[in-house]
Amino acid sequence: MHLVHTSPEADVAIIGAGVVGCAMARRFALEGATVVVLEAATDILSGASKANSAILHTGFDAPTGSLELACMQAAYAEYMDIRAAMNLPVLETGAMVAAWSDEEEARLPTLLAQAQENGVTDTRLLSRAEVLAREPALAGHVRGALLVPREHVIDPWSAPLAYATQAQMLGARFLFNAALRGARRDGATWVLDTAAGEVRATTVVNCAGLYGDHVETMFTGKPSFEIRPRKGQFVVYDKAASEHLRTILLPVPNDRTKGVVLTRTIFGNLLVGPTAEEQEARDRPDVTRPELDMLMDKAVELVPALRDMPVTAVYAGLRPATERKEYRVHADADLGYYCAGGIRSTGLTAALGIASHVFALWSGAHQAVRGAVNDPPQPVMPNLAEHLPRDYQIPGHDGIVCHCEMVTAREIRAALEGPLPPGDFGGLRRRTRCAMGRCQGFNCLARVATLSEGKLRADILPEGDA
16 A cells, blocks of 8 residues: 555654654654654643653563563664764663562572573672672662663653654654544544644554543544553752762562662752552642652662752652553554553653554555655754763853753753744753752743743743653
8 A cells, every 4th residue: 555645644643742652753754654743732741751760771671572672672772873863862870670688689580580581681690799899878788689781871851852853854743732632534544633623644653641541542432451540759869969879779670560769860860769659640740748758768778878968859750551561552454543552661761662663563554655764864962961061061152041950041042943842841941951950940940931931832830840
């Protein structure tokens, strides 16, 4: 079947502009399809994707033989292939799955065997002495650890922004404030009723995250999965805390959750979280004092030097968990409907692999695509990583606006004038780091507001998505 390009009909409409939706738009656009992305909010990454631990996973502990493992490992390789051209940073930390009891220590050999079976062959067990030699600030009751050398930290927002920007450079259209209200078939075409007007597409890819089951109902009449939102709260310590830990510290996982992680961030802070709390509401997650206290107590238990360390920010995010643990990826080629649902904590890593997998399903049913784009344009992202040179170190930046995060006026203007500018204040923060530091915008919001006046789709204050 050859694709027909009759404007304004698209080959593919992607529902949702989270990290998976952005990666999906990039993959289909790279392969020559015409793409439109529908996002209910005012900017990309406005849902589950805006709050995560920003770890690039190897898949060492993923279910062996699972789609999740395959997507993570394919995506890891692709990320490493494209990161230099797109200027996407990697903070090479490695990770340790640390054991703190006899029971946990006894489970480490099983985790090692699983990692080896999953192809992560550079993993190895560390003795207590080796753990403390690598991380001397850890509490002395640590028993040992599994070292995973290639688990690293990345920028959780610049990467999906790069995917979306490249898709747009290849002709993809992003429609914001375009909540999906209904869908109907017109022959072989989907007619989508959105808050931004009618959109027509041959194929629909559901990347709606926390609303994935609702979206599926519009296309199939009955969802094949149920979203059960799982809240994760995080505590962000001051940048001085990062000197106490250089390796991602992972817990021995259980059947329900990967547990609480202690890790540096690409922005120079130290992060502890997430919690794993079931809730019914799919919008705005709240932070709660008992859970934040629990996270801080846990951090101090593992790294005692954090006891008197100030906290820069707290935030919470929702993960689109379902009634089953695995990804809910499926296709109905005859209906022109594809779904990437139930993508939980590994979505940031796996997004590129999920996109390639869904495209493979689609291209198998659609015999011909125009062909992959030769020598595609490569967006070059501004660096926000603390361990690499920043814009304030380059002359001509027109002054530092946010002194906590050393964000310049030039960076803010560049974000506002970029090919995919922020739609709201949260989007501006994610593109620049402004108002994310110690004062949480107290000293810079007035200047930032002046620079961004009239340039955002929604002039709203940030909602704690630090």
